[in-house]
Amino acid sequence: MxxxxxxxxxxxxxxxxxxxxxxxxxxxxxxxxxxxxxxxxxxxxxxxxxxxxxxxxxxxxxxxxxxxxxxxxxxxxxxxxxxxxxxxxxxxxxxxxxxxxxxxxxxxxxxxxxxxxxxxxxxxxxxxxxxxxxxxxxxxxxxxxxxxxxxxxxxxxxxxxxxxxxxxxxxxxxxxxxxxxxxxxxxxxxxxxxxxxxxxxxxxxxxxxxxxxxxxxxxxxxxxxxxxxxxxxxxxxxxxxxxxxxxxxxxxxxxxxxxxxxxxxxxxGLATIRHKEDALMDYALNALSTVPGIEIYGPRDSSKSVGVIPFNLEGHVPEEIAFYLDQECQVMIRAGLHCAPSAHRLIGTVTRGSCRIGIGYFNEPAHIDALVNGLKSYLKENN
Ligand SMILES: Cc1ncc(COP(=O)(O)O)c(C=O)c1O
CATH class of the missing domain: 3.40.640.10 (Type I PLP-dependent aspartate aminotransferase-like (Major domain))
Structure with a gap:
């Protein structure tokens, strides 16, 4: 899938x-x-x-x-x-x-x-x-x-x-x-x-x-x-x-x-959409925090944010992580500078970039589970 x-x-x-x-x-x-x-x-x-x-x-x-x-x-x-x-x-x-x-x-x-x-x-x-x-x-x-x-x-x-x-x-x-x-x-x-x-x-x-x-x-x-x-x-x-x-x-x-x-x-209804995306964001923030060596940027608070979560894995290149997730786990995420270099300056990632997930109305908790499992298997194979 x-x-x-x-x-x-x-x-x-x-x-x-x-x-x-x-x-x-x-x-x-x-x-x-x-x-x-x-x-x-x-x-x-x-x-x-x-x-x-x-x-x-x-x-x-x-x-x-x-x-x-x-x-x-x-x-x-x-x-x-x-x-x-x-x-x-x-x-x-x-x-x-x-x-x-x-x-x-x-x-x-x-x-x-x-x-x-x-x-x-x-x-x-x-x-x-x-x-x-x-x-x-x-x-x-x-x-x-x-x-x-x-x-x-x-x-x-x-x-x-x-x-x-x-x-x-x-x-x-x-x-x-x-x-x-x-x-x-x-x-x-x-x-x-x-x-x-x-x-x-x-x-x-x-x-x-x-x-x-x-x-x-x-x-x-x-x-x-x-x-x-x-x-x-x-x-x-x-x-x-x-x-x-x-x-x-x-x-x-x-x-x-x-x-x-x-x-x-x-x-x-916008309220229903926002509510679902917020709940998924909370779920994702919890689940991602179990990944060893992960650094999550941004407010890490769904009430202050839209469904965007940027992160890096210590010692790993964002593009390689995204490539692995796509090829091995069929999980599509973004890696790089996302067309906004000054925002990356704020989190010290302007040369390295970051991975980013963007949660949408049609995502489900199982999608987040697949991402987190993919990140853990990437680390197993690449550490
Ligand atoms: C905040 C913001 N502004 C502008 C754009 C540009 O959008 P588009 O390339 O669809 O015109 C984007 C796209 O990612 C965005 O996130």
């Missing part, structure tokens, strides 16, 4: 309703969205709009039109950062960011003359609101923060940061890659101006889907220009949403798949 424990990278399996909806659309419809006036195109358009509505509901956003679809959270973050920041702007961010934020900010620092302050984090991945406040300068335009670290799992105090951003009149951009679909997010109550999310992780949808919830009036310059299906004689990108930020044909099949995933999530 294949055991998948890399759900922080992408969730697997998906609810069967997801491939079913994609199959049904491709085989029985196939129409464009926003471009045709025949019945099938209107039906496809309706399904895309329904997905916008479901996302708006999930994030308590009051206007589905300003839920903009992108191909990934990486694109969403680039859209918000590149589309808003101007020369001289200052940005406050955290030491936990994924390269989707960090490389984009560094590129804007080099090419556009923005400046960046990084809020420190502890080795458990915790940041302090006082440090966020202290980093703000008169030039600060935006705070951009991950909602949960993809290396350490630690959930960040985005409600407090959002309140601070609102008080100081700053834009607040949240990277919800690791949390959307498992931790409740309320863009209004948490003062989130821009929420970047991906469809293929805990939202349980397909790759190639993601989006940006625009909960503010800030002007966002489109990353690309092109057809939107309407006002075609106008020579520039229209300024109304979502067309302003959605040029070119959409990933209709993916968005319909995401819509099916959102219906599944709604039926299960």
């Amino acid at each position: 294949d055991i998948y424990l890399d759900n922080a990278a992408t969730t697997f399996p998906k609810p069967l309703a997801v491939p079913d909806a994609i199959y049904d659309y491709i085989v029985n419809n196939g129409g464009t969205s926003g471009r045709g006036s025949y019945e099938k195109a209107i039906l496809a358009d309706g399904l895309v709009y329904q997905t916008r509505k479901s996302l708006a509901k999930l994030f308590n956003h009051n206007d589905p039109k300003t839920v903009v679809f992108t191909s990934s959270v990486t694109e969403s973050l680039n859209l918000a950062l590149q589309g808003i920041l101007k020369p001289g702007d200052h940005v406050v961010t955290s030491a936990l960011e994924h390269n989707a934020v960090w490389r984009c900010l560094k590129t804007l620092e080099r090419d556009r003359g923005i400046t960046i302050s990084v809020v420190p984090a502890t080795a458990q991945g915790e940041t302090a609101i006082e440090d966020v406040e202290a980093a703000i300068t008169p030039e600060t335009r935006m705070i951009v923060f991950t909602h949960a670290s993809n290396v350490l799992g630690t959930i960040q105090p985005i409600g407090e940061i959002g309140a601070l951003a609102r008080r100081q009149n700053l834009l607040f951009l949240v990277d919800a890659a690791q949390t959307a679909g498992v931790i409740p997010i309320d863009v209004q109550a948490q003062n989130i101006d821009l929420l970047a999310f991906t469809g293929h992780k805990s939202l349980l949808g397909p790759m190639g889907t993601g989006g940006l919830v625009v909960n503010c009036e800030a002007e966002i310059h489109p990353l690309i220009s092109g057809g939107t299906g309407g006002d075609s004689a106008y020579e520039y990108q229209p300024d109304y949403y979502p067309n302003h930020l959605e040029a070119g044909i959409m990933n209709v099949s993916g968005i319909i798949g995401l819509g099916a995933a959102l219906s599944f999530l709604e039926a299960e």
